[in-house]
Amino acid sequence: MTASAAPSCPTVATTPLDPAKFRDPAVTARGERRASVTLTALRTLWLNTGTLCNLTCTNCYIESNPRNDALVYLTRAEAKAYLEEIATAGWPTREIxxxxGEPFMNRDVPGILADILEGGFRALVLTNAMRPMQRHRAALLRLRERYGARLSLRVSLDHYGRDVHEAERGPGAWEPALRGLLWLAANGFDISVAGRGLSGEGEDRLRAGYARLFAEQGLGIDAADPARLVLFPEMDARRDVPEITEACWGILGKSPDQMMCAGSRMVVKRKGAERPTVVACTLLPHDPRFDLGPTLAGAHGPVVLNHPHCARFCVLGGASCSTG
Incomplete structure (x- = not known):
């Protein structure tokens, strides 16, 4: 921190991102010490099954679409190696x-889920619940019958209304997603819904809108429960956002231990790579600054909050992809 500058942690702006920000991993553009987060315990491991998706969304943080295979399909054997590393090390990981992408585009996903559940973990799948998921209904029913609520699926409905959802996901995306959600509910799966702040409405209004939708559809989802209706802030790395300094923890009344990277890591496999690698965050699979190497043991170091998503999504947005 410079001698003349007071500790800063301003509010999110709507102006373009200052190009001087998020450059030096140690200090901010104002010369203040940048915040970092230490992994306190690997509670959640994310497996990115590949960037291919059946949809092309307007604002997809990972740039998924039907042609983008920048992150290729993770195989069952590759996923199982990480489950075995957790078991061997005795880490307290409870959720995979x-x-x-859309996980169910990857044909190995049912087998990966079987290995996760057989290993004693809880499995959480983020899905749009459309045709790729429907192709695996028989396998999903078998897993639900055997493992019950340890298999959970979080369905993306970007808004409680068709128009906003389809403005993001494309014409005709609403009905298939809703049908998939209703099928999961009718067959006794543990389900939740992921929404987004696309419409600019406040959280209370959004939850009220989803509550009406759930009631109309006969879905027993409590829209007031943040674990059952997860509302994510919008991410735009081009828009200005404060850099998170060490002083921000006290200013904001938050702790580094509350951040997603204090309890989770993600496995990805990049196109052309011989083996998967571990990255610090689900939101930053393409940024080499957050690549931590091929093993979980080597990925336990601190994460420097040197990206706009660190501020907008996690610190200021208070969001997390995990369930706990």
Missing amino acids: GLTG
């Missing part, structure tokens, strides 16, 4: 999350 699958994300994409």
Whole structure:
């Protein structure tokens, strides 16, 4: 921190990102010590099953679409190696999350889920619940029958209304997603819904809108429960946001231990790579600054909050992809 500058942690702006920000891993553009987060315990491991998706969304943080295979399909054997590393090390990992892309585009996902659940973990799948998931209904029913609520699926409905959802996900995306959610509910799966702040409405209004939708559809989802209706802030790395300094923890009344990277890591496999690698955050699979190497044991070091998503999504947005 410079001698003349007071500790700062301003509010989020709507102006373009200052190009001087998020450059030096040690200090901010104002010369203040940048915040970092230490992994306190690996509670959640995310497996990115690949960036291919059946949809092309307007604002997809990972740039998924039907042609983007920058992150290739993770195989069952590759995923199992990380489960075995956790078991061998005796880490307190309780949840394995699958994300994409659309996870069910990867044909190994049912086998990966079986290995996760057989290993005693809880499995969480982030899905749009559309045709790729429907192709695996028989396998999902078998897993639900055997493991019950340890298999959980979080369905993306970007808004409680068709128009906003389809403005993001494309025409015709609403009905198939809703049908998939209703199928999961009718068959006794443990389900939740992920929404987004696309409409600019406040949280209370959003939860009220989803509550009406759930009631109309006969879905027993409590829209007031943040674990059952997860509302994510919008992310735009081009828009200005404060850099998080060490002083911000006290200013904001938050702790580094509350951040997502204090309890989770994600496995990805990049196109052309011989083996998967571990990254610090589900939101930053493409940024080499957050690549921590091929093993979980080597990925336990501190994470420097040197990206706009660190501020907007986690610190100021208070969001997390995990369930706990």
